[in-house]
Amino acid sequence: MNERLDTRQFERVAAAVAATVATHVDHLPLWFWxxxxxxxxxxxxMRRRGMTAPSAWIRIPLTALLLxxxxxxxxxxxxxxxxxxxxxxxxxxxxxxxxxxxDARIALGFCAFVLMSAxxxxxxxxxxxAVGGVLVLLLATLVSLQPASLPGRxxxxxxxxxxxxxxxxxxxxxxxxxxxxxxxxxxxWGSRGGDGSGRSGLSETMSPGQFAxxxxxxxxxxxxxxxxxxxxxxxxxxxxxxxxxxxxxxWTRQLESGFGPRQIPATGPIVDYAVTLExxxxxxxxxxxLPLSAPEGARMNADQILVSASPVMQPRRYEVRSAAxxxxxxxxxxxxxxxxxRLPGGYGTQARALGRRWREELRDDDRIVxxxxxxxxxSFTYTLEPPLLARDSVDDFLFETRRGFCEHYAxxxxxxxxxxxxxxxxxxxxxxxxxxxxxxxxxxxxxHAWAEVWKDGVGWLRVDPTAAVSPTRVxxxxxxxxxxxxxIGAEWLRDLRNQFxxxxxxxxxxxxxxxxxxxxxxxxxxxxxxxxxxxxLLWLSGLLAFTMxxxxxxxxxxxxxxxxxxxxxxWAGFGVRLARLGIAPRAHEGPLDLxxxxxxxxxxxxxxxxxxxxxxxxxxxxxxRPAHDDVARLAARLRALSLRKTDxxx
Amino acid sequence: xxxxTADLRARVLAYAERRLxxxxxxxxxxxxxxxxxxRRIYVLPTGxxxxxGVLLFVMLVGxxxxxxxAAVLLTCVxxxxxxxxxxxxxxxxxxxxxxxxxxxxxxxxxxxxxRLRFEPGARARAGLRLRHREVDAAFALPADSPADVSIAFxxxxxxxxxxxxxxxxxxxxxxxxxxxxxxxxxxxxxxxxALERPxxxxxxxxxxxxxxAAAGASDxxxxxxxxxxxxxxxxxxxxxxxxxxxxxxxxxxxxxxxxLTLDHAALRGMDGxxxxxxxxAWVVDAEAARRTYTLRLPAESIGPGLGAEHxxxxxxxxxxxxxxxxxx
Numbered sequence: 020m021n022e023r024l025d026t027r028q029f030e031r032v033a034a035a036v037a038a039t040v041a042t043h044v045d046h047l048p049l050w051f052w053x054x055x056x057x058x059x060x061x062x063x064x065m066r067r068r069g070m071t072a073p074s075a076w077i078r079i080p081l082t083a084l085l086l087x088x089x090x091x092x093x094x095x096x097x098x099x100x101x102x103x104x105x106x107x108x109x110x111x112x113x114x115x116x117x118x119x120x121x122d123a124r125i126a127l128g129f130c131a132f133v134l135m136s137a138x139x140x141x142x143x144x145x146x147x148x149a150v151g152g153v154l155v156l157l158l159a160t161l162v163s164l165q166p167a168s169l170p171g172r173x174x175x176x177x178x179x180x181x182x183x184x185x186x187x188x189x190x191x192x193x194x195x196x197x198x199x200x201x202x203x204x205x206x207x208w209g210s211r212g213g214d215g216s217g218r219s220g221l222s223e224t225m226s227p228g229q230f231a232x233x234x235x236x237x238x239x240x241x242x243x244x245x246x247x248x249x250x251x252x253x254x255x256x257x258x259x260x261x262x263x264x265x266x267x268x269x270w271t272r273q274l275e276s277g278f279g280p281r282q283i284p285a286t287g288p289i290v291d292y293a294v295t296l297e298x299x300x301x302x303x304x305x306x307x308x309l310p311l312s313a314p315e316g317a318r319m320n321a322d323q324i325l326v327s328a329s330p331v332m333q334p335r336r337y338e339v340r341s342a343a344x345x346x347x348x349x350x351x352x353x354x355x356x357x358x359x360x361r362l363p364g365g366y367g368t369q370a371r372a373l374g375r376r377w378r379e380e381l382r383d384d385d386r387i388v389x390x391x392x393x394x395x396x397x398s399f400t401y402t403l404e405p406p407l408l409a410r411d412s413v414d415d416f417l418f419e420t421r422r423g424f425c426e427h428y429a430x431x432x433x434x435x436x437x438x439x440x441x442x443x444x445x446x447x448x449x450x451x452x453x454x455x456x457x458x459x460x461x462x463x464x465x466x467h468a469w470a471e472v473w474k475d476g477v478g479w480l481r482v483d484p485t486a487a488v489s490p491t492r493v494x495x496x497x498x499x500x501x502x503x504x505x506x507i508g509a510e511w512l513r514d515l516r517n518q519f520x521x522x523x524x525x526x527x528x529x530x531x532x533x534x535x536x537x538x539x540x541x542x543x544x545x546x547x548x549x550x551x552x553x554x555x556l557l558w559l560s561g562l563l564a565f566t567m568x569x570x571x572x573x574x575x576x577x578x579x580x581x582x583x584x585x586x587x588x589x590w591a592g593f594g595v596r597l598a599r600l601g602i603a604p605r606a607h608e609g610p611l612d613l614x615x616x617x618x619x620x621x622x623x624x625x626x627x628x629x630x631x632x633x634x635x636x637x638x639x640x641x642x643x644r645p646a647h648d649d650v651a652r653l654a655a656r657l658r659a660l661s662l663r664k665t666d667x668x669x
Numbered sequence: 670x671x672x673x674t675a676d677l678r679a680r681v682l683a684y685a686e687r688r689l690x691x692x693x694x695x696x697x698x699x700x701x702x703x704x705x706x707x708r709r710i711y712v713l714p715t716g717x718x719x720x721x722g723v724l725l726f727v728m729l730v731g732x733x734x735x736x737x738x739a740a741v742l743l744t745c746v747x748x749x750x751x752x753x754x755x756x757x758x759x760x761x762x763x764x765x766x767x768x769x770x771x772x773x774x775x776x777x778x779x780x781x782x783x784r785l786r787f788e789p790g791a792r793a794r795a796g797l798r799l800r801h802r803e804v805d806a807a808f809a810l811p812a813d814s815p816a817d818v819s820i821a822f823x824x825x826x827x828x829x830x831x832x833x834x835x836x837x838x839x840x841x842x843x844x845x846x847x848x849x850x851x852x853x854x855x856x857x858x859x860x861x862x863a864l865e866r867p868x869x870x871x872x873x874x875x876x877x878x879x880x881x882a883a884a885g886a887s888d889x890x891x892x893x894x895x896x897x898x899x900x901x902x903x904x905x906x907x908x909x910x911x912x913x914x915x916x917x918x919x920x921x922x923x924x925x926x927x928x929l930t931l932d933h934a935a936l937r938g939m940d941g942x943x944x945x946x947x948x949x950a951w952v953v954d955a956e957a958a959r960r961t962y963t964l965r966l967p968a969e970s971i972g973p974g975l976g977a978e979h980x981x982x983x984x985x986x987x988x989x990x991x992x993x994x995x996x997x
Binding site for chain 2: 120121124125128129131132134135136138139142147150151154158161162164165166167168169170181182184185186188189190192193194196197200201202203207208332333530531532533534566567570571573574575
């Protein structure tokens with residue numbers, strides 16, 4: 020029962036442990052997982068060479084070292100990252116001492132736990148699928164720990180088949196339990212947020228050049244389902260943040276901007292849509308320019324950006340109504356105007372001079388904007404790999420390098436407008452996206468920055484200087500403009516990616532975002548009105564009991580042996596009916612003996628029964644294989660025969 | 670397991686058998702074939718299974734706490750698979766048939782090898798184990814192919830013996846549940862008496878029937894004849910065969926040496942079992958020396974004779990000698 024593992028079994032366990040640790044590699048430091056991988060490989064190699072487990076003299080100091088390392092580098096052993104580091108280390112240490120069946124099983128059980136904790140870091144479809152694969156490997160390894168396998172079934176494939184069979188048969192129950200398990204609205208301990216480990220996405224500040232990394236990030240930012248037709252790509256500006264304050268290098272947002280209007284009057288065509296936002300760990304909710312009101316659980320602030328009441332720690336869905344031509348207000352307060360005109364001292368002297376000259380020469384706001392855009396169009400180049408800028412980034416960009424992407428243009432444009440005396444501000448968000456399968460997918464790489472310029476009597480107007488430089492950026496999307504066509508360009512690959520995104524969206528929608536609210540919605544559809552925790556648990560218990568019964572029936576199936584042919588079974592069944600009358604056929608009795616006994620015990624019954632017994636004898640002993648019709652006829656006659664107790668004389 | 674716990678366990682088992690005959694009813698010897706069905710298959714989680722259950726609970730609480738639905742789903746699937754493994758394991762046991770039990774010839778005090786023939790029926794069954802007197806044997810049965818499983822154990826008493834209780838068990842496929850059933854086949858096998866070793870030389874017999882034949886024993890061909898396909902290979906005289914370029918066998922009909930009488934009554938002064946051991950040793954020695962012998966016991970006399978059949982008859986008679994050690 021506690022046999023020593025053979026080499027094959029040990030290596031399976033080692034592979035399972037390695038695969039489990041690999042799911043954590045993303046957040047384990049290199050100095051940690053590299054020695055870990057080395058230790059696992061070394062142990063496997065030594066084991067193959069016939070060496071036994073390292074002694075406790077090695078293992079105990081290693082365990083102590085692990086603890087010290089974790090405490091020194093993270094400060095404690097609690098929290099997700101220190102915890103997972105510790106768990107991976109302990110798992111590897113367990114493999115070091117694993118020699119026998121019991122240790123191997125404990126190691127594999129622990130693997131399951133570590134595997135589950137990997138999902139706490141990311142639960143994208145791709146990663147969840149990988150975790151599922153490791154789960155299959157874990158179960159297959161448990162199966163291969165069995166002492167005797169069927170001949171020719173020693174391979175991993177046979178064990179994987181058993182594992183898949185188990186997982187497959189567990190799916191209905193698992194899904195039902197998943198739906199019925201009461202969800203916690205608030206955690207019992209800890210917080211659901213990350214450890215501030217930095218999630219990619221828009222940051223709250225913008226300095227030219229900062230987006231470069233973001234624009235290579237292909238992970239989905241959010242998905243949009245439009246109630247009507249999808250707007251043209253050039254209208255897909257998702258506002259996320261408004262940055263008004265500039266210190267010469269970085270644009271920042273106003274820290275405590277006041278509340279905005281509850282409702283902005285709609286003008287022009289209205290777009291209704293639902294956004295499913297991926298986890299951002301921030302409070303900003305992107306919305307199409309310009310949202311008319313805030314969705315539930317969020318408010319609109321004075322910049323007309325949507326701010327959620329709490330950080331988005333789970334993918335979140337919200338419905339918004341936007342109107343492209345709407346304006347929050349037609350007047351600008353003096354404080355606001357001053358802020359939107361302020362320029363940092365000591366920066367951009369050439370740019371200021373240019374702005375002033377435009378004002379003097381052109382006078383008209385619209386013409387200034389056109390001239391600025393024309394300048395960008397004529398002598399600037401769009402590139403994702405701009406040269407580094409000197410300390411005075413505005414002047415350096417405008418008059419020296421003239422190469423950059425949206426951030427550079429938005430920043431320089433707003434600076435020029437302010438220099439020309441027009442209130443202006445930077446807006447960051449997303450622009451474009453992939454429209455497919457009935458929804459719009461917006462990736463992080465679609466991040467964009469543009470400008471808003473104040474026009475008296477109208478309001479804030481969107482101006483996208485990048486569109487002047489690179490119209491493709493706005494019309495065809497970031498991918499086209501950024502020319503990352505070397506691998507993403509292949510049509511089939513793009514299709515594949517979009518199809519995968521469709522699956523990914525389904526996963527996020529149906530699994531990841533499943534919460535009390537959706538649970539209630541789903542169960543109400545199935546007629547479960549009371550979704551209190553108590554009632555859910557009741558349903559779950561009932562379901563478990565039912566599944567147990569069904570599985571028991573399945574396990575018992577085929578337990579009764581089938582003796583003989585249809586005629587034999589018919590006769591045996593009739594014997595059971597007779598037995599209820601107290602005339603059970605005895606083992607040593609042939610049908611003729613039985614007939615005699617019935618004549619003696621129940622003469623009235625015998626009159627009807629005699630011909631039947633004779634027929635049975637004729638069928639049974641008259642031919643090797645009685646005809647199907649004859650058997651059926653006899654069966655009907657036997658059924659018709661009433662065997663009531665009153666027939667019997669006692 | 671220490672002696673103390675083993676003792677406690679034995680006491681508890683004995684108590685359970687006394688007080689709960691319904692539970693232990695199926696452990697009484699029963700005629701073969703024995704088919705395992707739900708009435709005699711028991712299931713309990715293993716230690717690992719209990720640990721796994723606790724682990725699943727911890728995983729579930731953690732996943733729910735962090736509101737992580739992928740982890741909840743993983744835990745649910747894992748729990749479901751663990752549950753399903755119970756039924757898969759049960760199906761591996763249910764319907765298994767113990768069809769036959771055979772034992773090899775063995776002497777008391779030696780290891781007896783017993784073969785149990787299991788029939789799997791239409792289902793393939795993997796990861797089955799047999800536990801008999803603290804010894805495990807693992808086996809797997811492909812569908813529709815009955816197979817023998819051998820267990821060896823030390824038997825100290827001569828005469829008719831039973832193998833006693835055998836536990837068939839499995840923790841297939843994941844090791845979370847132990848599923849077991851008791852078998853107690855009503856099959857007896859014969860254990861020959863122990864052999865006295867070293868045994869004193871064979872007694873000089875009274876009869877001198879073989880004298881004349883013995884005179885010709887110098888001839889190297891004496892007692893040899895050509896090989897016939899029905900001859901047992903152990904009778905082949907290899908050395909002589911090499912010299913003659915054809916297979917020669919020892920003629921078992923050829924009686925060499927003097928006729929022996931192995932008389933129970935002649936061994937006065939020894940206790941009953943010691944006599945039986947010596948006689949058994951002599952029977953084996955006489956057979957090895959290819960000398961005709963007669964076994965004379967208080968109740969019967971066997972022989973004179975020589976050969977495997979004769980030896981078997983003699984040993985059988987010796988094994989069944991009445992004794993005080995509870996043998997039949």
